[in-house]
Amino acid sequence: NMKLITKADITSPQGHQMKVIIETMHRGTANQREAYVQAHITSPSLQQPMKTKFLLANQQGQYSAKWEIEMGSPVDGAMYELKLSPEGGVQSFRVELNLKEVSELLKAIERLFSMRTLSGRAQESQTIYLFHYHKTTPTSYSILMKSPSRTMGGEVKYSDSEYSMKFHPHKGVSASKYELYARHSRDWNQQSRFNGHISHPSLxxxxxxxxxxxxxxxxxxxxxxxxxxxxxxxxxxxxxxxxxxxxxxxxxxxxxxxxxxxxxxxxxxxxxxxxxxxxxxxx
Known part of the structure; x- marks a missing residue:
């Protein structure tokens, strides 16, 4: 296990002063490993202190990384998470990028070093990009995709007698969907039935x-x-x-x-x- 803290007072060629604290940590056992790198910066050129942290965490069947950004309040700049099922397949996979917060961090760094000024703060209420795959049960899957313009989602379920596939092009905003459903059944009198339906937003x-x-x-x-x-x-x-x-x-x-x-x-x-x-x- 290891932990290291470094402190420095820096003066840029333009005469701007800043204090930087960098902290790194690593610890692990036979089944788990965790590490992070954290930077904390204060300067008269910044309206508020700037902190950013990158974390890695691995344990049996689970792997994750997260980039945290704090300029007033902590938010996730980016992250990924992978979970494996006991059988060895992928149970869940998630990737997320908060482009707005990453952009604001880069602008703050540029202002700190008196580099060229970027355009003003983005006007979108959110600029999050997300992809999330999840194996909810052994016979069902779901996918969620998010961008600043819309959220899309889909799911697949199946069994020996039933199959369903859905896709929502505007999840959370509209009830419109694409769907394919089929079901097969048999009663005690050996009578069989197959029924199904197809849904489409234009129908x-x-x-x-x-x-x-x-x-x-x-x-x-x-x-x-x-x-x-x-x-x-x-x-x-x-x-x-x-x-x-x-x-x-x-x-x-x-x-x-x-x-x-x-x-x-x-x-x-x-x-x-x-x-x-x-x-x-x-x-």
Whole structure:
């Protein structure tokens, strides 16, 4: 372990005086390590003392760094954080940059050494750039991206029977979103159902699909409903029936009807599989 403090009185070529205190520290154990470098500057050229600190902290499965800036009140200038799951994958990753505070620190340093004067203080209420990835559960993920103009976020969830993907282009300001959702279920009577929907900011309502079918060991029968038009009355409905149902091959015919269709088409869906091979065909 180590700690070092250095103090100095400095006079610039222009005659500006300043006092500088630099402190460094390092300490660690077999499982944890921490270090920082800190500078504290006072000068008549500064309206208030300036302090900045860079910290590193590592421990089992967690790694982080932070740059703190204090010119009146402490704020984070930049940071990153990485967390690993016990299985070895990435559980969370976060990177953040406060461009406004970093810019103000650089301006203060330039004024201190009588370098060229930069433009005035930025007018934005915030200039934070952020990227945050988080594995919230073993089967769900989230991403958050922030800039001065907007915040965006997305999430993915999945399981053996359900899948969901969402993206919010203006998170916290608008409820608009892009979404893809699908779910598969089976009841005690061996009846299966697949339903899903698609959301888009330009659509007045979601596009929906609902398929229900059953298998009695010899034939597949069921129904399909496609609600994909602006008017709900224009939805497409149909009946499902298998023409061939063998051990490795199935051909299902869908007879469709709806107000939006000029004719009532028939759609054939064929699927066949063998070890390491799957074939699909739609007519």
């Amino acid at each position: 007045d309502r979601d596009l929906q699909i609902d398929v229900q079918y059953g298998n009695n060991g010899q034939k597949i029968t069921g129904s399909v409903e496609l609600d994909i038009f602006p008017n709900p009355e224009d939805k497409i409905t149909g009946k499902l029936e298998s023409l061939i149902f063998a051990q490795n091959t199935v051909i299902v015919e869908a007879q469709l009807s709806g107000k939006a269709l000029k004719v009532n088409p028939k759609v054939h869906f064929a699927a066949a599989y063998s070890p390491h091979t799957i074939g699909l065909d739609v007519k």
